[in-house]
Amino acid sequence: MTNPLLSVRDLRVEFATRRGPLVALDGVSLDIAAGEILGIVGESGAGKSLTGLAIIGLLDPPGHIAGGEIRLDGRRIDNLPAAEMRKLRGRRIGMIFQDPLTSLNPLLRIGDHLVETILAHSALTPKQARERAIALLSEVGIPAPEKRIDGYPHEFSGGMRQRVVIALALCGEPALVIADEPTTALDVSVQAQIIAVLKKLTRVHGAAVMLITHDMGVIAETADRVAVMYAGRIVEIGKVSEVVRAPLHPYARGLMAAIPTLEGRVARLAQIPGAMPRLSAIPRGCAFSPRCPEAFDRCRVERPPLLTVGDRSAACWLYDRGHAPAMTTEIVS
Amino acid sequence: MSKPAVEPSTIESAPRSFIGRLADNDLVASFLSSKITVAAGLITLILLLAAVFAPLIAPTNPFNPATNFLIDSLTPPRFAAGGDPRFLLGTDDQGRDMWSAILYGLRVSLLIGIFSVLFGGAIGITLGLIAGYTGGWIDAIIMRIADVQLTFPAILIALLLDGVAQALLKNSNREGTAFGVLVVSIGLSFWVQYARTVRGSTMVEKNRDYVQAARLVGLSPARILVRHILPNVMGPVLVIATINLALAIITEATLSFLGVGLPPTQPSLGTLIRIGQNFLFSGEWWIVTFPSLTLAILVLAVNLLGDWLRDALNPRLK
Amino acid sequence: MIAFIIRRLLASLGVLIAVGLIAFVMFRYVGDPVNQMVGIETPAAEREALRQQLGLNEPVIVQASRFLLNAARFDFGISYQFRQPVSVMIGARLPATLELAIVASILSLLAGVPLGVYSALRRDSALAKLFQALSLVGISLPTFLTGILLIYLFSVTLGWLPSFGRGAVVPIGSWWTTGLLTMSGLKSLIMPAITLALFQMTLIMRLVRAEMLEVLRADYIRFARARGLSERAVHFHHALKNTLVPVMTVVGLQLGSIVAFSIITETVFAWPGMGQLFLQSIQNVDIPIMAAYLLFIAFLFVIINLVVDLLYVIVDPRLRAAVHGASG
Amino acid sequence: MSAALQLVSVRGLKRVFDVSRPWISRFIDREPRRLLRAVDGVDFTIERGQTFGIVGESGSGKSTLARMVVGLLRPSAGQVLIEGVDMAATSDPAARREVRRRMQMIFQDPYASLNPRWRIGDVIAEPLVAFGLGAAQASGSEKTLDKAGIVARVDDLLRLVGLDPSDKRRYPHEFSGGQRQRIAIARAIAANPDFIVCDEPTSALDVSIQAQILNLMRDLQETLGLTYLLITHNLAVLRHMATRVGVMYLGRLVEIAPTEELFAHPRHPYTRMLLDAVPDLAMSGRARTPVGGETPNPIDPPPGCPFHPRCPRAIDRCRIEAPILRDNVACHLPLSDSK
């Protein structure tokens, strides 16, 4: 990956609270190449959405980027003035939110949403914009778009609305689309349809997609690479097939084992004891150490950086050549 | 009994001191974070205390006609030319010490405010809970009654009710009935607001699973409403109550202007202002200025507290 | 849609009847009209005869139903005090009150909405906080005092504005009169309208602010930003529109209380409107006027409610669907 | 399946919601009443100690069914029998209470299922107080309502679900979602029920927490001999937990089968579709076949078999005649037949 489209380095997001800053993202680094789907998984509150919002510059105060840098096409965008950043939004970076029911303004027609957005990003006439809107709708698989375009959001089902939302994100033909849990609110059968649309997006438009979800299944099926997040940090990042089959980080391993599968009934699911710590009480050292069956002293005092293991990276002292107990290294090989 | 599936919760369990918990409380913290709010809180507290302890603070009892000497009337405040050291803020046309009258008037105004909010709140919350929980035609009837009520603003109710009360309670004196009339009419004009709010929240809460769980163990609707739903719908009610408290005090003043306020022998702040406005042109400025100032400060402070409460209790505005 | 209107009208009719009945029962106790109709020297027998004539000795329910039946034909009887048909009197006073109330509403909207929007968009700015606090000052003094202070300042001290009355009015059509077309009429309107608007303005401003803050946190606003729409489009096309929908109801409901509050404003400014008439009628126990006024207020309220509901339906497509019964 | 083993038996359960507009509007627009058949004739039985799973898409009537089974919602028709007793038909209040005590429910949203104003000790004690079960069952003296007994029992329950007894003085907001679900489970088992209805108990939880809760439920089932009705839209969870499974579509059970069998040989095309739609975590290369269309509007379901518009195998008969559940599958052309 020589020339990533998006490159995030050591991103740190804090919330200013009256008890001092709350570190919500700490040292997040990742790259996405054009045409690639990067999955981000992790438990609720791990910081997945914040990562997406930080990239598109929509963190709500008191949240703010407190360190690190974000580059798009090599240009730094984390410190752009608001007006500049606004120009990027929609045109270079698009974003889709989780809940299709609330992402659309209930008082405006679908067409109004689309035309407004298209006009904001191009020099088209309203009439041309409308034609383009219809084209976009049919592209995301809405039947009879020339009729549906004058409908209101509430007249659409959840799956349809999510397609409209995707169409809206595509209006400015962004190079990067951040999709924050685009299928969570939908039924399994519809989920598959939406995933198909996203995949087509990368194929046809060559866009990069950052797919945020907590569903490993969706990632496994859709993404090229995946980053696993835990308590505001990336604990493992690498090719999906590898991460799913043989996760390196003990958390990722626990996670994979905890997912029940269709393949057969086990007596007990493997479980990770305890719960993710609150942001205000993240332990020193490795954030996962209190729940980690393999933690050793160093884990509790020193924070592991992302260590390269093959063509993957994992933030775990187990993979620090010098200090790892010999036994666990075998897992890697 | 099986082994616990996981070890006991990891939440720190050492009980903290009351002060510690208080400092940690979001509500308290947001209160302390705004200087204006703290000032409003302090002022409200001072005024409340002044009202409660009026008999101890006030040099005279302005409600006792025997202690007001007509000879002393229209004396300017102590610090103004012609002032009398006995009267800090001067006297009114009856020789009443303004300072004492304001302290007692504050007491009356606050009592009216509090009672009418309680009265309106009690009716509104009860009806709102019933309407929201039962739904159907009971709900429809209650809401239609609310519609009728809305067409009678407090002013109209008070004007009408004053006559009714005096006709019905012929033999009790006005000093007694006026208070009741004001509380009832101001309270009546409030209940719809509570009822609508509570009804809305109740309709949301009643479908919450914790209410379903309570129904599963066979609790009666009344018990569910009181023990489970009521505490959870009180947040917005509290906000309305604060703002209504201020509104009630102002409304009482307004009604006093229309001649259905409290009798001049037991004046509220509103009555004092009503009396004082007759001296606007005559140079006896202190008769209207001090009660108005007190009223304005009280209303302002209570409203500011209401504002803060509204923002603080709204999780989405955090 | 028609069904919706009919349903609302039926409910409204119920409200009107209830108001009429309640009002009538209450009048029984407001005082004895006969006392006000004759001088103090009039002997008791004559008073009794008068009472008989007026039907005041009949059971309340008989009186009330007669009143309601007549009211349905817009016949509210003759004012005890003025010996004029109540409908004519109210009709003559109506323009004054409505003009005042509408101008006050517009004033409060014109000031309240922008101030509310501003203090929501710049929530933490000093100016917004100042507006917030200042707006409270407007409601911290009783209306009558504000009115008198205004008069003292602008009429007595500065001599800029008239202190009472409606100024010169010109008739429009056969029964409407307006003060909006003459200089003195406009000047006369300023102070009463401001006095009346002050309270509403505060209310609207705070409401707009609160609603707007809520709306600004909605997902669709965030999504609109994510699409790269300009702040202006986000604030005014998306947020403001959605903010004003709930504000509409409150403003509508408030028009009723504006009319009620105009009792005080009209009294202070000797504004020849219905509020003043009503207050006089209470003092004079002029039951026909009181009853007609209350019914009128109820009617106004009902109409406003209906209009607001219809506006809702027009503005909010979700409701439109519910009303039309379209599914899916 | 002998009757003695049947703890729960549901017969012809229906629930119709009237979602019509007000009568006057309907009258003027000459529009009929609009009825939503949320649950439309469901029959099943559950044997003691088993877990009966119900799966279906959003809006298929799962929650409505669950609420009717526990008695939170009155059925429009049909019966729910607990060991042959129909709670709705029992006039004796004591007997009703006893039936009620024997079944409890665990809800989907751990954030809404606990009263935010109550300490969790009180939350868990509420069924004990309501049913007059003071003393711990070990002491043998039931029906004695003493404070100490309740406290002791609450402590036991907290420990049983993996929490610390000292937690009982805290409020719900101080707990994580998984912990809240444990508390909800503790409340559900407080009155020693036999039967627990679980409406999507883990769908609001993260997978790592889901595993904890599912394990806990299993453990409790083993130690307390509980019977579950487990509702979910997650087939994998069902596969893991259920002994038998019913598949719901638009208010009807379209297929009932023992778990293994259902997953191995789905017979209804809809079941097949659901199975296909599950993302393939094992990355076995199984292609997902996105099915066209979405769940129809339940207010006016398609005529005939409600699934026919989305069914790849639909024949003319499907468009006219609604299949009934025969041989545990409601399809004119069940898959196994064709194979």
Add this chain to the structure above:
Amino acid sequence: DAGAKTLRFAFQGELKSVDPYQINESFSLSVNESVYEGLVRRGPDMKIQPCLAESWELLDPLHWRFHLRKGVKFHEGQDFTADDVVFSAARVRGAGSDLKGRIPADADVVKVDDYTVDVILKAPNPLLINEWESWGIFSKKWSEEHGAMDATAMNATTPPYAALHANGTGPFILVSHEPGVKTVWKTNPNWWDKPRHNLDEVVFTPIANNATRVAALLSGEIDWMDPVPLNDQARVNANPDTQVLAGPEIRTIFLGMDQFRDELGHSNVKGKNPFKDVRVRKAFYQAIDEDAINQKVMRGQAAPSALMIAPSIYAEAKDFKRIPFDPQASKKLLADAGYPDGFEVQMDCPNDRYVNDEQICQAVVGMLARVGVKVNLNAEPKSKFFAAITAAGGYDSSFYLLGWTPTTLESFNVFQYIIGCRDQKTNWGGNNVGDYCNPKVDALAKSALQEMDEKKRDDIYKQAWQISLFDDVGYIPLHQQALAWGVSRKTHVIQRPDNYYIFAWVTMD
């Protein structure tokens, strides 16, 4: 035109009707007098003058003859004749009239010729024409044309013509009347008398709120208004363009006590009525410091009064002195009467009727408190106040404040309505709320009516006053209240103690 002189006049109440017969209320009577003239009128000195009757004579005590003025025309052109007088005499005693008492019901009004009218009485009445200035003459023809035969019957279903339109003979012609809003008159160019005024137009606006009314005067928006609240008089005088015209009015403000019931309706004394004891009444009297009330509450503008009639209309009033203020004596009297610790009683008081009425009552409450009597003040708007204390309300008051203007400008009126023993049938003592009753006083008063000599009549009244107010202390007179008009300095008005507003006497610079 530019030189037109418009008098802008404001009053606290509204003009209910332009038909003077409709309500017996001094404001409406006085204003309507500018349009409708009576057979007689009163001059600035209150003396009766000829008006539409040029002269009259008493043929015998029961027979009055009036010679009518010739050449007088109504505003709409009709000639004024004896027919109009006879018609009006019937109208004023007819249905809907509130002035029925102006002419005894049993008197006959007879046309002698076109310009002579006789009034034949059943009983002598020297005071017959005392109230006749307010009984304006209607045109018979006009009334018939417009169906204004009666002052409106209350239950009329159509609006009465005469309530909105007027056609008199007076100096001003009604231009428009919007009830409760505004009334406009213009000068009658064809008036029979030589106008003293120089006005072209009069505009009347009711301004109920005191502060607004004062402001309107101060800002020069009105030329004349009534009343100026006592508090604001200094301010009005301080203003270079305005002044207060103050003077004692003939209305007397007094306190009454229930001496009728055996147990007071609103008191803590049970089983007896303390006010039946003259010592208690006197104790109340002596507890009240009327001078303080005058100085502080009335700002020195009132005239403390020993009698219930103003000195300006009763020559011998100067011989009477108020019973002195003496709290010690008062306490002693109360103790003697068996109330050493006082008692508790409710006082009813209007709060929008008389000058500073509520404040007077408050002051009284304070003064009585200091002799141990606890008074619960019930101050209410006049509508409610009068509803309770009049006959219709069952004279429901134990202790009250009331004001009375003898419209005949003569003591008899007070004895007839206020002091006389109550008699349902004849309405004698009809406003004697507390029913103070001494037959001796009644006999004296009635005998005065037979007495045609004014001086002798006054002597009879003197005895009656002595008994009722000093021996019996039947009432506690307080003062004649102050009259206070506010006028701009360019407006010259003539103030009469009966508070009549005579537009015809106004000149403007």
